[in-house]
Amino acid sequence: MNDHRVVGKGLPRIDGPEKATGKAVFTVDVELKGMLHGKILRSPYPHARIISIDTSEAEKLPGVKAIMTGKDTSGVRYAFVDTPRYPADETPLAVDKVRYIGDEVAAVAAISEEIAEEALRLIKVEYEILPAVFTPEEAMKPEAPVIHDAPMEGTSAWEEWGAATKTRSYEKESPHNNLNAYTSYSIGNIEKGFASADYIREDRFTTKGTAHCAMEPHAAVASYDPIEDKLDMWLSTMGIFLKRFNLSKALRLPISKVRVRHSYCGGAFGGKIDAFPYEYCAAYLSMKTGKPVRIELTREECFMTTRQRHPIIVDIKTGITKDGKIVAQDVKVIADSGGYRGSGAIVVFLCHGFSFPVYDIPNYRYEGFGVYTNNPIRGPQRGHGAPQVRFAIDSQLDLIARENGLDPVELMLKNVRHKGDRLPNGDVLQSCGLTECITGAANAVNWQQNRNNPGAGRKKRGVGISASAMFSGAMYYPFASAAMVKMHDDGTATLYTGSQEIGQGCYTTLAQVLAEELGIGLEDVRVVAGDTELTPIDIGSFLSGGALVTGNAVKLAAADAKKQLFEVAAESFNVPIEDLEARDKRIFVRNDESKTMPFAKAVQLSVFRRNGNPVIGTGSYKGNPETDRYPSLAKAKGLFTPAYGFSVQAAEVEVDTETGEFRLVRVANFHDCGFPLNKTIVEGQVEGCTSMGQGQAMLEEIVLENGQLFSSNFLDYKLPLATETPEIIDGLVSTIEPNGPFGAKEVGEGALAGMLAAIANAVHDATGVRVRETPVTPEKILADLEKLAKSSS
Amino acid sequence: MKQIITLKVNGELRDAAISVNKTLLEVLREDLGLTGTKKGCDHGECGACTVLVNGIPTSSCLTLAVTCQGKDIMTIESLASIDKLHPLQEAFINHGAIQCGFCTPGMLLVAKTLLDEDPHPDREKITASIAGNICRCTGYVKIIEAIEAVAAQTP
Ligand code: FES
C-alpha cells in the first residue's frame, strides 16, 4: 500500500509560486482592451410591484454605453435548479415584481465604474409596495402574501440530452402557501418505532443564515464578438461547464458559442456555482455594446445577493431503547429559501441525503419544506444542509444521553453505520471510518476525563461531539469528468482538465494522480485547466466530487497514455506488455533491468512507428457509475453518490460563567477521506472547515430586519481571525475507498458539519446551558445561566 | 480633475495621471498594472490590500494615492528577487499556507514586517500581527506554522 511515489505525500502545491508572488490572475484581475464597467440597480424594497422604469436621464449621461431592464430580457427564466418539477423561477432582471432587498432591477455599462454608478442614481423606478413576509412559518400560512403569483409552467430549460422537458406546475399541488420545494421520505414504521422506544424526546433547533465570505468578490468579464456571434466569459466560479450550460440557455446562444474560462478563484465555499444575474448582465451588456464588460460586486453586494446558507428550522423527535439503540426518528426541516428558490429544492433533499448515512435507524421519517420569503436568496454553502441538520440531530442526541445517564460517544458508536452497510436508497458504504473517527476524536480531547468535569472555578470547561457524512460527487450536469494526458518529447506530460482550482488544490492533487499512475514526478506535470474550449467536460468543483470523479478520469487518462507507451516498448523489446512497468519517466522490463527505455524514446518510437501518434491518453468517469439518473429530489430515491466521506468533530470549550464569554480551546477533527492524495492539502481542507465551522457555531450570523441586511461588512459580520485559532488536531482516518482513485473520496465539506453541535454540546457540558439556535453566543449563554441560577435558588 | 503624481513603487519611480480621490489600491491595480495587491472589501476590514508604505503595513484601499508621493511603497511583486523566492514565500508554499491565494499577498507582507522587526516572535505575537488579515480558507494554522518555520530557520 505504501509504495506510492507521488500520491499520499504532502507535496507543495503547484500553483504556490504564482500565488505567493502576486502573479496569479484572478477573475477580478482580468482586463481586456476597451473594457466597459457594469453596475446593477437593486430593489430597496423586500416585496414590490414595478410600475415603471425610466432610464432616459441615465442614458443621457456621457460615458454610459448601454442600459438594460427586465424588458430586454423578458421571457428569460433561469435558475440553479431547473427541472420539470421545479422549473426556473428567476429572471436576470426583475420583470413584474421585486422579491427581496437587492433584487436586480436594471444594469448599466459605462466607461468607468463611477459613471455606471452615477447612471444608476438617474434611473427612476416607480414601485407599488406589497406586503412582505420574513419567516417561513408565516409564509406558509394561507393568509400570507404570495411571493410568486403564477405557477411557472411551460417548457423547462432542463434538458435530457437536448430534449426540453415539460414542466409539471408543481406549485399548484402544494398544500402550503409559498412552498418552493418538498422532499418526503420514510422507512420502517414510524409509529411502531416510537411505540417500541423506552424514551422519546422532541426538540426544535434553528440555525441562522451565514455568508460564504470568499475573499475574492464575485466577478464576471464578458466579451462578445458580434461577427462570430461568440461569447467569451471569465468567471470566478466552481463549475465552468455548468455555467456554460446555464448561460447558453439563458442567452439563447448555442452552447458551442459560449466559452467559459476560469481564472484563479479567490475562494468559493459553494457560493460561486448558482446562476447569478450579474453574470447574465455582463454577457448581455457585452452583446448589446460589442465591447467587453466587467462586473465586480462590492462586498456589500456579495453579502446581500450571492446566496447565503439557508436558515433552517428542524423539528426532531427521537426514540431510543434502554440500551441506547435509536429505534425511531422523525425529522421535519423548514428551509427559508428567500425570494427565489435558489437551491431550496436541493437543500431539503440534502438535509436527508447528507445526514441519513450517519446513524442506522430502522424507523425513520423525513419531511423537508423549502419556503419562499422576502429575505435574500439562499444557495449552496459548504456542507449544504448538513451543518444545520447535524446540529439538530447531535444536539438532541447529547440531550438524550444526558437524560438517560448515557455517554454520547457510546450512543453514537452504538448507532453508527459501518463498512458494507447498504443504505435504503441502494448506496453501499464500501468504506466507512465513522467508528474510528468517533473514537479518535473523543480520545484526542480526552473525552473520558473531560466529560462531566467542568471544574470548580468561574471558568468551566466542557467537551462535545458530532458526526457527519458527505457525498463524493453525484449525477448532476454535466454528469461526468473527462481528462486528457498529452505526452511531450521529453517524457513529461500535460494534463487537460475542466476542473477548477478554487483553493482546494485540485491542480496539484490531480497532477499527483497523473504522475503516480504514469510513473513520472509531480514536477514533470503541467496542468491546463478551466476552459470549456480547451479542456474536456468536468462535473465541477462542487458536491465534493473532485477527488473521486475527476481523479478517476485523470487516473484512467494516465493509464491510457501509459498503455500506449508500453505498446511501443513491448514491440521494441519483444516482450508481453504485462512484463512492463514504469517509474522515473522510464519503462522497465520486470526481472530484466537491462531492458529499459525512457518515456522520451517511447514517445519518439510511437511517432515513427504508429503513424505519427504522439501519445495522448484519455479517460472519463461518471458522477455515479452505477446509474444514469439524477436522484429524485422530491422522493429521495435513486442512487446518490459513489462514496461517502465521513467526519467527526469533538470540541473543548472554556466558558466564563460570569460573562458568558467562551473560547474554543481545542478541536479534534477526524475525517475519513478514504486515501489522502495530498496530506498537506487534506489537512488544509480540514482546518479550513474547522475554522468556518467555528465561525458559524460561535460568531457568524446574517442579521436581517424586515428583509434589510444589517451585516454586510466584515465589522458587522464577524468571522474567525487568526487570534481566535484553537488548537486543531487533524485526524486523517485513512480508509481505502474502492471506487476512488488510489482509494480517495470526499474531503472539504463534511468536516465543517459537526462543528455546530460539537460546540453547543461542549457549552452544555461546561455549564448546563443548552443553546438551540446558532450562533452560540455569550449573550445567549449568559441569559440562560441567569435563568438556571434563578430556578435553582 | 486629473493630477500627475509620482510614486516610488518597488524601488522604481512611476508616474500616473489620476483623479485626486483615487486610492493607492486603485492606482496600483488600475494605473500601474500591479494586480498582486487585492481588494477584498474596500473598507479597511480584511487586509487583502495590504502594502508596505515606508515599511509599515497599510490598507491601500483606505489610503489616497496622492498622500503617498515621496514615500517608499512595496507590493507583493517585489517580495521575491528576480530568481529567488523570499523565505516566507517558500515557507508558505511548503507548509500549505496558501489555498485560494487571495489573502496571501497581504499576509506575506505583514509577516515580512513582523520578522524584519522581530526575527523570533512567539506564537501569540504572530497571531496578533496577522489578526487584521482575514483568511477564509486555511483556518490560519498553516500560515502561523509557516511564519514559525521561517523564524526557526533564522539564526
Ligand atoms: S480591501 Fe482593503 S482592507 Fe479589505
Ligand code: FES
Ligand atoms: S488562502 Fe484563501 S483567503 Fe487565505
